[in-house]
Amino acid sequence: MTDRLEKLCFLPPPVDTPWTGPPHDDPIDHVRRHDGGLIDIPTPLFWFDPPWHHVSAHIADQIAIAVAELGIHVTALRSDLSESERESEFCTPIEVDGQTDESANGSNEWEDRFLPRVLPYRVERYGFQPDDLFGPQIIDVRLSIARDQLGHFGYSPARIERWESTPADQPLAGGGWVPAGSFFPDVPSVAELNSKLMQLRELAPQAAIFISLNSHRLTQELPSLLKAEPDGVILRLDDVALSGMQLARITSLARKLLDDTNHQETPLWIVPGEITADDAAKLVALGASAVAVDHWCSEIIASASQANTSTISVAGFNPSGVDNAVVQHVIEEKLIAKVERVKGLCSSINSVPANQRLACLSGSWARALRIPTIAVEDA
Amino acid sequence: MAKSSESSSTAEPGNATSGEDLLASRPTHELSMQDHSGIALIHAIRNIPISGDDEDLTQVKLTGASGQPNQLMNLNHPIRMEVDGPLGNYACALNAQSDIRITGAVGHGVAEGMVSGKVRVRGAAGVGAGASMTGGTLAIYGSAGDRCGAGMRGGGIFVRGDVGDEAGVGALRGTIVIGGNAGKNLGDAMSNVTVFIRGQAESLAEGVAEAPLRNRELLRLGLLLINASIRGEAKDFRRIVPKAILQAEQSQQGEINPHWR
Numbered sequence: 105m106t107d108r109l110e111k112l113c114f115l116p117p118p119v120d121t122p123w124t125g126p127p128h129d130d131p132i133d134h135v136r137r138h139d140g141g142l143i144d145i146p147t148p149l150f151w152f153d154p155p156w157h158h159v160s161a162h163i164a165d166q167i168a169i170a171v172a173e174l175g176i177h178v179t180a181l182r183s184d185l186s187e188s189e190r191e192s193e194f195c196t197p198i199e200v201d202g203q204t205d206e207s208a209n210g211s212n213e214w215e216d217r218f219l220p221r222v223l224p225y226r227v228e229r230y231g232f233q234p235d236d237l238f239g240p241q242i243i244d245v246r247l248s249i250a251r252d253q254l255g256h257f258g259y260s261p262a263r264i265e266r267w268e269s270t271p272a273d274q275p276l277a278g279g280g281w282v283p284a285g286s287f288f289p290d291v292p293s294v295a296e297l298n299s300k301l302m303q304l305r306e307l308a309p310q311a312a313i314f315i316s317l318n319s320h321r322l323t324q325e326l327p328s329l330l331k332a333e334p335d336g337v338i339l340r341l342d343d344v345a346l347s348g349m350q351l352a353r354i355t356s357l358a359r360k361l362l363d364d365t366n367h368q369e370t371p372l373w374i375v376p377g378e379i380t381a382d383d384a385a386k387l388v389a390l391g392a393s394a395v396a397v398d399h400w401c402s403e404i405i406a407s408a409s410q411a412n413t414s415t416i417s418v419a420g421f422n423p424s425g426v427d428n429a430v431v432q433h434v435i436e437e438k439l440i441a442k443v444e445r446v447k448g449l450c451s452s453i454n455s456v457p458a459n460q461r462l463a464c465l466s467g468s469w470a471r472a473l474r475i476p477t478i479a480v481e482d483a
Numbered sequence: 484m485a486k487s488s489e490s491s492s493t494a495e496p497g498n499a500t501s502g503e504d505l506l507a508s509r510p511t512h513e514l515s516m517q518d519h520s521g522i523a524l525i526h527a528i529r530n531i532p533i534s535g536d537d538e539d540l541t542q543v544k545l546t547g548a549s550g551q552p553n554q555l556m557n558l559n560h561p562i563r564m565e566v567d568g569p570l571g572n573y574a575c576a577l578n579a580q581s582d583i584r585i586t587g588a589v590g591h592g593v594a595e596g597m598v599s600g601k602v603r604v605r606g607a608a609g610v611g612a613g614a615s616m617t618g619g620t621l622a623i624y625g626s627a628g629d630r631c632g633a634g635m636r637g638g639g640i641f642v643r644g645d646v647g648d649e650a651g652v653g654a655l656r657g658t659i660v661i662g663g664n665a666g667k668n669l670g671d672a673m674s675n676v677t678v679f680i681r682g683q684a685e686s687l688a689e690g691v692a693e694a695p696l697r698n699r700e701l702l703r704l705g706l707l708l709i710n711a712s713i714r715g716e717a718k719d720f721r722r723i724v725p726k727a728i729l730q731a732e733q734s735q736q737g738e739i740n741p742h743w744r
Binding site (some may be wrong): 228229230232233237241264270274276278280281288290291292296299302306307 | 703
């Protein structure tokens, strides 16, 4: 696909910029929790709403691991990736040799670490288990109402079946779609949403608590939601047919709304819909702290699903039909180059002052985005 | 540290049949919620050794409850607790195994996400009582606010008094028993859930209907009422189910399990 933000271009540093070397390591960003603790964000990329029910839980688990190992925060419930006989590997801790700090505590410690994971805390909590609170770095308090593929505000039978498996003759909702909730049933109003966030902080002190919302009433809803003091905001822009420049404008506007309400340090994660690697980096330059790459990752699910279909024998489904090697192959083919491109571009824009990272080929859009323009309009 | 006290009661909790008797059992440990709160309280409780006998759980008395929010959450410990006083929002959320009795009102989201065990509240509850619970029993010996049992996926909720609007909204599985009246839109977007109500509902949701209370439900409800220590006879209740379930029952009448008695 072509860049949606092709009217924007990256600016190099001015010619009088002193020569400095690039950073030695990948630039790792951080999210600051309410209690001041820092959470590593290895790349400015995340996977907002994976359609895990399109593949078997076994394959979904492998895909989640492979994507997260690239430093992409992956959204999942344990029930998305587990089966009755098998726990999700992605959701279990990876043991690493903890940092030795004998001066601090006089002992070597092993500590549990987890692959980068976002816990979707939906209004209805279908599929949610208490163990889901163990490990995720980010909890997404999801206030954007779910819509199924047919357009209902609801969940498809396949997704519900993954979360809440039932005997074949007793499907939930008679095997039809299940309506989605619009607001938390145990919170009286938006004005009291802070109590829910405080509850989650108590239950999962290791995690940062984000709020995700749609963009349709951004200027009204964001300021009231910020009163709940989330650690970050996820803005869904994938459910409106926006042009590239409208996408840029809303991203810039959301950042300004945060800044103007004394939330300069609050991360803004954007769900833009289909984008390229260059688009992702440009959104970062416009003020996004991270960008969802659902389209790239969904291609992996589609490929894995296709490969899986080819392994279905006459006898039935073979859950081991797609192995790690196939998933890795698909990841290498579909994802790694794009991720590296984003990391490279983000590394380069960090070398340029924040107000000189992007320019626009359109004067009017440059004014709207409050960035420089570098070319005249077509005659 | 937990303070142990001698038990002088002759009550036998396992044999108790009324709410009064169940709440009369004597604690053998005591903790002050003024000294411990939140995670510290959970850790203190988890350090109390459990009884090997399911019928005679280790008992703990919690004092100093004064409406604190976020208490006794995610407690997964087979123990019986008495809380003397009110608790705030999300009391006993995600409870598993524990049998908790609260004398006092509770805030919003009591026992939300409960997995197993029992939570009994001698007082009123706020909105979203038992929301998203997947198992266990929540009994409220007062009234409950709006959206009681919303999104529940299992277990049972018993409310001796009234419930607010939208009770059971989005619930997928489980049972809700209402001793008093219900507000508007009872049972909206409900799936495999049964509601028993003794009083009147201000309105039923479009997708549910009143269904006959068959002998099997009379028996089941009677046992549930005894288990939840709610006085009353099963025949005084009416049954509300999704219309689809009612239609399925009617079309398969006499075929599902014709010899069940």
